[in-house]
Amino acid sequence: MATEIKAPTFPESVADGMVATWHKQPGDACSRDDLLVDIETDKVVLEVVAPAEGVLQEIVKGEGETVTSEELIAIFAEGAVASAKPAAPAKAAEPAKAAEPASPAAKSNDESPILSPAARRLADEHGIDPQVIPGSGKGGRVTKEDTLKYIESQSASKTTAAPSTAKPAAVTPEPKAPVFAGERVEKRVPMTRLRARVAQRLVEAQQTAAMLTTFNEVNMQPIMNLRSRYKDLFEKKHNGVRLGFMSFFVKAAVEALKRFPAVNASIDGNDIVYHGYQDIGVAVSSDRGLVVPVLRSAENMGLAEIEATIREYGLKARDGKLGIDEMTGGTFTISNGGVFGSLLSTPILNPPQSAILGMHKIQDRPMAVNGKVEILPMMYLALSYDHRLLDGKEAVSFLVTIKELLEDPARMLLDI
Template sequence: MTEVRVPTLGESVSEATVATWFKKPGDSVAVDEMLCELETDKVTVEVPSPVAGTLSDIVANEGDTVGVDALLANVSEEGNAGPEETKPREEKATSEDGPASPSKGSESVDVMVPTLGESVSEATVSTWFKKVGDSVEQDEMLCELETDKVSVEVPAPTSGTLTEILAEEGSTVEAGGKLAVMGGSGGASASPSKAPDDNQYSTPDAGNAGPGKDIKDGPAAEKAMAEAGVKRDDVKGTGKDGRATKSDVAAAVAAANSAPKASSAPASAPRAPSPAEDADREERVKMTRLRQTIARRLKDAQNAAAILTTYNEVDMTEVMALRNQYKDQFEKKHGVRLGFMSFFTKACCHALKEVPEVNAEIDGTDIVYKNFVHMGVAAGTPQGLVVPVIRDADSMSFAEIEKAIGEKGKRARDGKLSMAEMQGGTFTISNGGVYGSLMSSPILNPPQSGILGMHKIQDRPMVVNGEIKIRPMMYLALSYDHRIVDGKGAVTFLVRVKEALEDPRRLLMDL
């Protein structure tokens, strides 16, 4: 058996995504024949077969993220596998053990924790889709793992029977650790009921799902649909090839709950439930690793920093007029919509130059001033709040900022952000206005010393040049670490942001 591993990807490139497999398990391959294609941030890498033989199994499936030298697949060399080997094995099993089941004579196969991503060393076993003794097909999902940022599905490395589960649900496992053991690689395919069939995926349930033939939703999505009682027809799949994801199921459930429901008058006055009855109606769910991380970091921020918040309000008339005037030309030229976030990012970058302590951090007894702005942009996802970082935002144009925000936001919603993309921020903007928030006090994102909270734009009567006029107003909130930022600096920063937004020409003139 020869291992196929990820080749060197180039300087400063440590991971890649498996884009396409050109071969499937059981296919014959020649030396240097292309097995799969990997994609990195810079190039596409083809992986050839190191030997002639048969592709035994695929360890890293399409869409998986793999590191340098990670195991991709195994190839059985010519003469070591295939029809020539099958008959002697069967004869040996018959002569030594009598009439043997097809699974006998097969070696056990370990199910390992896959590569979890850069700087992610452990995960929690969320759900087992199979139990000990179940027969499984190759690449059928065995379990789901949760890390601080994404969910990882673990497929069966081969067909057979799940003989032992080593990591139960809720347990913490490390990258490269052993999850389970499989045996009897022929057992799952020996039964007539498991024989391949052209209509294998064309049952009514699968056929109505939307994905094409031979495409199934992930077990996590199927489990979520079963638990929520949602039909596949009601779920719009946004995954690869139209597959449904857990977030798609959550969206379908939310849509169903928001639909008006018929109400019926009660026959008698409602009776207050007892505490015991309340307990029966409660649901206890273990916090995800991402939610645990968010909770821990927010509490650490409260414990470590002296957080204060100062408020102001900004008249959005000029920004909205400028945006409405140029948004069509902007999108036509740059291929991205002109939003409000680029204006706020630019305004904050200008203000941070004048009040650098808001862009600094405390390291022991030192203050570290940053001569650059790595802007964190808080984004809500189905799994929780994450803060991807736009590096050197102070040197970007409006179009570059909008493109970066759009790309980071999409990766955040898809759960594809790496830890490196959420580290190193020097200041953060959080837009609670998209959810309808009128005013709030954002909490710091350590070790940063400042965070700007944006809110809902609301028409209000304002006195302008001695006259009462209706203006689109937004409350702004700056939370800051009072250990390093004085009240004067915080107020000055917020006033500079207000001035830049109420007269956007100041941004162009660097005033």
């Protein structure tokens, strides 16, 4: 029985998607819930699975094609697994046919030779048809050296065929193009929809907001001492959840946002929207691009719940399984470039939010403490904010508050 395979139902905020990867091909046998295809939207990657045991009969939408919500993408035949691949014998015969030696002159007019970028550029400059250049590279690939040899041979044959009666003139030889050892391969791939969407939003943020960044630094020794003292007990108490630095920054940000509600606000047209809750977005890097899952009502979360949720989001981001609802909204964002070794940066706003906090690498530096020089683990903090909504006084005071809360964690407990 033939069954139509359709694209998932997209949320209202997603107009369409793109077929990213077909994991099964026509004729492949499938078990129930086997992954058939990944459909990539500008926010998440959605998976389409086999509805039952059977065979993928036909692919209607190929990789790279755009699909809309519930659009037909394939035909699936339930049962009849034994007749899954009738075309397999014909495919097996293809390697033997491909093994026959073929001379450059025997290339089909419809077959385009594989050229390295440098070879193609030389061929275009000299007006040479790539079809006539013999390729010595892997799989008949035409290299830059092949093109240079062909140009030289053509020049020599023209000189022999057309004797000249004029006296040879002293001609300065043209410098040859530099020959590099080996091939410098280039690869062109389409930008994923997620990365394209991230790029669009980042450019929009710079074009629409009056963005400014203020900096400060925090002594991480108190947090490091607290973490070192209680990390084993914390992990045992909370079923293996490890105590990291991010949970302290989230709690400090929540307390600072309560004291400076404008930092937690956003602009909607000519209105300022003040949010009575703290939904903290945590920027996470993935292979498909930057994503920002949101800790909902972070003001009600403990350190253990924050750490567990961030870890769960990180695993989902790695596997491409974050849901749209997990990345929607957010009133404030924290980005940690320090995990990659960044010492200082200016983070870009995540619209429509009015501010973003940038964490950086912890590095030992000599600091003046009570008239003496001490080596302390210091971290630079950066707060980028929308100057349309926030004045410098509020932004700087907000960042100083985070610094004070982190350097004396008891302030968070005592609310002072």
